[in-house]
Amino acid sequence: MKTIFSDTANLRRIHHDLGLNKLKLNFLDKDIEEKFRNEYSEKSLLSFRISFVTLILLYSSFGYLDYTTSGDLYKQFFVVRYLIVFPVLFSVFLWSFHKNFVKVWQELIAVCFVIGGAGIIYMLLRNPDNIYYYGGMFLIFMAGYFFTKLRFFHAIISGLLIMVIYNLGTILFQALYGIQYDYLIITNAFYISANIIGMIALYNIELLERIDFHQKHLLIKKQNEIEIINQSLELKIKKRTRLLDKRNRKLKKEIDFRKEIERKIIIAKEKATESDRLKSAFLANMSHEIRTPMNGILGFADLLKEPNLTGEDQQKYIKIIENSGSRMLNTINDLMDISKIESGQMDITISEVNIIELTEFIYNFFKTEAESKGLKLFLSDEIKGLKVFQSDREKIYAILINLIKNAIKYTIKGNIEFGYHLENNELKFYVKDTGIGIAQDRQDAIFERFIQNEVKDKHIYEGSGLGLSIAKAYVEMLGGDIWVESEEGKGSQFYFTIPFKKIKEASEAKIINTKSEDQIRNLKILIVEDEESAATLLSILLKDISQEILHTKTGVKAIELCRDNPDIDLIMMDIQLLEMNGYEATRNIREFNKEVIIIAQTAYAIAGDRDKAIEAGCDDYIAKPIKKELLLQKIEKLIRD
Ligand code: ADP
DSSP, rough: OOOOHHHHHHHHHHHHHHHHHHHHHBSHHHHHHHHHHHHHHHHHHHHHHHHHHHHHHHHHHHHHHHHSSSGGHHHHHIIIIIIIHHHHHHHHHHHHHTTTTTHHHHHHHHHHHHHHHHHHHHHHHHHHOOOHHHHHHHHEEEEEESSOOOOOHHHHHHHHHHHHHHHHHHHHHHHOOOOOHHHHHHHHHHHHHHHHHHHHHHHHHHHHHHHHHHHHHHHHHHHHHHHHHHHHHHHHHHHHHHHHHHHHHHHHHHHHHHHHHHHHHHHHHHHHHHHHHHHHHHHHHHHHHHHHHHHHHHHHHHHOOTTTTTTHHHHHHHHHHHHHHHHHHHHHHHHHHHHHHHOOOOOOEEEEEEEEHHHHHHHHHHHHHHHHHHHHHHEEEESSSSOEEEOOHHHHHHHHHHHHHHHHEEEEEEEEEEEHHHHHHHHEEEEOOEEEOOGGGGGGGGTTTTTTOOTTTTGGGGOOHHHHHHHHHHHHHHHOEEEEEEEETTTEEEEEEEEOOOOHHHHTTOOOOOHHHHHHHSEEEEEEOOHHHHHHHHHHHTGGEEEEEEEEESSHHHHHHHHHHHHOOEEEEEESOOOHHHHHHHHHHHHHHHHHEEEEEEESTTTTTTHHHHHTOOOOOEESSSHHHHHHHHHHHHOOO
8 A cells, every 4th residue: 555645547547446426435336335334334444443442531531630730720621521522522432322223323423523522613713822732632633533433434524624723713713712713823833734744644544444335345345256157167066967977877777788788798608508508408319219219211121021930920020010119100290299389480370179078088099008007097088077178189099199109208107096076267287197297406407498308217218308398388378377397206287278268068968979880890991192002001000991992093083083072981081192181072072962071081180280181171191101990990989970
């Protein structure tokens, strides 16, 4: 601040920067000015009160000097001191506690300054030779300018007013009491100097106050700006954090997704490795399953050529060849079925299924086989009156055959029981054996393709490992479920369910015996077969039930023969014929003969062939190699129906 008065340019700049009135030092902006005054009042009020009380006490205590130095005048001075100035000052002090005081406090102090000053001037004029009153005036100026917190403008107005009062008073009182002019000049010189000093000092003080206020508010403004910037920064940071969070979440999702893919890849890899392992196992198994029966067939066929064979040996070898052949056929059938299932070509054909007939047929079919192994086979039929329902006959047949075949295969002694009952609108079938059983941890795996249980003496149990997976696929296609309960060494119980869809009673009553035994024996049979050996085999197989057997190699000729012989009872129709195949020939025959029994026969045994044959008009279907027992069962059944 030392430069304020030495450098007017600087002062001008400060006035300009702060927006101040040069004379009054007020802020030009009214709002700022009001704020300044409020703040100034607030922080000055306490020091004002302290200094004002001190001044009142001083002013009062100086009455002692009046009494000791002013003779009789003291009474007048006491009036001025205690009845005029003191009450005014004290009232102002008391007023300072009122809330409205700050609105007028500067003016009030200015008035106090002038009244206090005027009081001393009166005493000075009445007792001009008493030096104490000249000194008192200095105290008045000091109080006005420095102690009472009077602002610059009010202070100079009051200071100047006191000067005017003094001069006017002197001139007026000179006429009365004769005051000397040299006193006036000297006193004025001192008082004016005191005022100038007070003015300059107060100007500086107030300017500093205002600069301080200005800077403080500038600081607050800046702080507010910083606060706003901070807030907007915080907002931006929050926004950014949210964005980052979002990205993080997205990233996490992506990572999770990738992890999931990795997991799937690992699983797929494991599956691929497993499937690779299974395929190798399968190939080894297949090789074994094909080579073993082939070895039997070729080996014993060779032995049959030996010249000195007894009839008994011949029968023995033929039996071995037959067994080996049927074992190989089983494997081939399984392979065909599984490949059809895998390629999605296995269809479902819903038709009427006579459950009693089906289970009894299976029972009769396996009874001898079981007995030959020393096992007892039981069929329990718990459903009274239930005969016919709707499902895929061939598939149920295949499932049961598979389970019973396994039961016989994996049971050394004891018995095998199978049956069914109705449970929750489902037919629940079971096949129970007292065989070797299946370890707990393998009970799910055995339904997988090419999987076989890890058993001792594995070579004893021939098999491709496909039977149960075919059964499972069939059960699932029909909307059911398959599972096993088993204990090692004690036996197994396989279950499967098939949704039960009942059909009309009328169709249930279809199974009635209509033909007599004689009618079944003396049949006129037409064999349609282009392979000589197959035709010969068929005529041998049918010898017992035939009266007359006709033979042709073509479909066309078969139609012709049928036309010429309307009394033919049975046609054994081969499917793979040259020119016209068996389906077509059957369709043609059915145009003029609905009665004749036609059984289709094929060497390409694929599940689905039966449906095609039935669709073409055949009554039943049999796959080569033809088993005599099965063929005769079929024929008997068809004739009886
Ligand atoms: P396989 O041709 O080997 O019999 P399957 O798919 O029919 O193939 O059966 C799979 C495996 O399940 C068999 O190798 C055998 O270990 C086990 N298994 C199936 N049925 C039985 C059963 N009734 N008793 C004991 N083990 C069985």
